Amino acid sequence: MTRQKNMIVNCPACLEDGSFKIYSSINTTETPEIKESIFNREIFKFSCPNCGEEILVAYNCTYTDPQNRYIVALLSDDEESDESIVKVEGYTLRIVRTINEFVEKIALIEDKIDDKVIELYKIMLEDQFEDERPGAKILGIYYGGRNFEDNSLLFFIITENAENCRAMLSMQTYNAIESQFAASAQKYADISEVNRLWAIGALQTDFGGGTEE
């Protein structure tokens, strides 16, 4: 069910409290139009009623997509345990901690792209990028969408010196990573946090990421 509730936000600009209408849960069958407000981050935008300041506020939100059989749970607090998240039979569960990750997972579901392959690719991209530009520090790599014309996936690389770049992953390479990983995929069928840390571990154990003799 799509549910809304009020949250009190303390404005960082004027320090006044303001009321913010948030979505504690979203069901895409019931309210498909909300997807657009997720992609443009509108559902996380708090406008201070006192001074007009606009900020993005992360909050706990459970996104259920019955069509693709996915649940994405945003837990806004790092410390928060995931025990409150109930697994639903027949659904893939993903737990994320930031708005960017939340938006990215939903974009991948919409584009029917396997997020495990994406996280593995990002680590490969990180290594390659840092080899090519010693000293460059990557803050994050985000999925930027699927290009059906040249059959590729777009990525944004956010770096410390704000010299941001793009990378393209061809579907051919995507398929190659997927099939290379296929033998281990079953092992991770029940995992709910698919992120950078997961990918580093998986690359080491399943791809022998440089640890083999």
Ligand SMILES: [Zn+2]
């Ligand atoms: Zn304010």
